[in-house]
Amino acid sequence: MIPPQTIRIPSYSVDEDKRLRLTAFMEYAQQAAEDDCEAAGFGNGDLLEKGCAWVIVEYHIVLRRMPLFKETVSIQSWHSGVEGPSFLREYEMRDSSGEVLVAANSISCILNLETRRPVRPELFGIRDEENAGRPALETPPSKIRIPLDAVPDMEIRRTAQYSDIDYNHHVNNVRYVQWALDCLSPEDLKKVEDITVNYRHEVPPHTEVTLRRYHCGEKIFITGEFGPMQAFSISFSAKK
Numbered sequence: 001m002i003p004p005q006t007i008r009i010p011s012y013s014v015d016e017d018k019r020l021r022l023t024a025f026m027e028y029a030q031q032a033a034e035d036d037c038e039a040a041g042f043g044n045g046d047l048l049e050k051g052c053a054w055v056i057v058e059y060h061i062v063l064r065r066m067p068l069f070k071e072t073v074s075i076q077s078w079h080s081g082v083e084g085p086s087f088l089r090e091y092e093m094r095d096s097s098g099e100v101l102v103a104a105n106s107i108s109c110i111l112n113l114e115t116r117r118p119v120r121p122e123l124f125g126i127r128d129e130e131n132a133g134r135p136a137l138e139t140p141p142s143k144i145r146i147p148l149d150a151v152p153d154m155e156i157r158r159t160a161q162y163s164d165i166d167y168n169h170h171v172n173n174v175r176y177v178q179w180a181l182d183c184l185s186p187e188d189l190k191k192v193e194d195i196t197v198n199y200r201h202e203v204p205p206h207t208e209v210t211l212r213r214y215h216c217g218e219k220i221f222i223t224g225e226f227g228p229m230q231a232f233s234i235s236f237s238a239k240k
Contacts, residue, residue, distance in 0.1 A: 002039045004074035005032055009067050018069040022061070022181065022195065025102050026174045029091040032077035033106075040079065042124050047110060052119055055111045056173050057086070058141035059197040061104040065095075066139070072096050080135055085109050085118040090136035103136040144198045144233045146214055146221045154183060154213035158224075160203050170202040171231075180222035180234045183213045188220060194237035201229040 005028075013024035037043040037054070047053055067073045074094050081088045091104040109118040158179055166172035177197060181189065203209055207226050214221040218238050224231040 001035050001076075001078040004076040005035070008072050008073050009069055011069060014069045019066040020068075022063070022066075022192075023174050025061070025066075025093060027176060028061075028075050028093070029077060029104060032075050032091065033089055035046060036077050036079065042088055042110075046190050047124075050056070050124075051113050052110050053113055053168055054108055054146035056108045056199055057104050058107040058143070058199070059104065059136060059173075059195075060139075061102065061195040061197075063102055063193045063195075065099075067095060067101055074103065074168050076175055080105070082121050085120050087121065088140055089136075090134070092136045097154070101134075105135065107141055122179065138187050141196055141198075144165060144196055144235050145223065146223070146233065147163045150214040150221070152212040152214050154211075156183065156211050157208055159208045159212060160205050162205075164203075165205050167231050168202075170204055173197075173199060176203075176224060176232045176233065179209070179211060179224065180232075180236075183211055184220065184236065187236070188236070190235045191238035196235045198233045199231075200233070201231050203231045 009020055012174060013020055034043055038045070044054060073096070075092070076190045077089060077091045079087060080090045087108045087110075089108060091106070092100055093102040094100055110121070110124065111117070112119050116160075143223050160171050162169045164175045167208070176199070184192070203224075205224065208211075209224045209226045209231060212223050214223075220236045222234045222236075224233075
């Protein structure tokens with residue numbers, strides 16, 4: 001596990017209230033995870049040499065306080081275990097006093113780019129007891145289950161454009177969350193404190209995706225679909 005990285009929150013990472021955007025946190029976390037994997041010998045470059053790549057399957061984020069513009073924070077990510085073909089990863093953002101501002105975890109797998117199937121960690125010499133650390137959250141991410149009787153109250157379409165695509169040639173995992181946030185009202189955006197993301201299918205460039213929003217009690221669900229495929233589902237929970 002590499003040491004925390006220090007960041008002074010820049011203007012381009014904050015919203016109209018000068019608070020860090022959720023998607024900016026995810027971008028910082030993504031880079032921290034990549035740096036930690038590289039240090040351990042299984043970063044994206046190492047995997048690509050063997051025809052493989054990291055794929056995030058599920059993500060859980062808890063917002064305690066979003067830092068402000070020019071605030072100095074630290075971010076750290078570490079591997080916390082292996083379960084079958086799945087890797088558990090933790091993320092924390094802390095303020096200058098050490099208080100946890102954002103805690104998150106994710107489940108990922110190593111995907112063979114030719115067969116499109118997960119590769120077992122042992123093939124890369126990765127064992128459960130190696131490079132494992134404490135959990136940032138008590139439980140790992142979970143499967144999202146939208147009530148069967150839920151009816152969408154919004155439906156819009158987005159097309160995957162240049163700014164959405166990453167070097168894996170499909171929509172970056174953070175962009176799905178950005179699309180979902182754009183479906184929330186300003187009032188709902190201010191209340192969100194718990195986010196779960198389930199990634200189901202890659203979205204290629206120039207693909208039209210239908211986004212649907214569901215209000216179900218204290219939760220808001222957003223799904224993204226194209227053709228018969230569900231690309232993702234996201235749940236937002238409000239502050240209690």
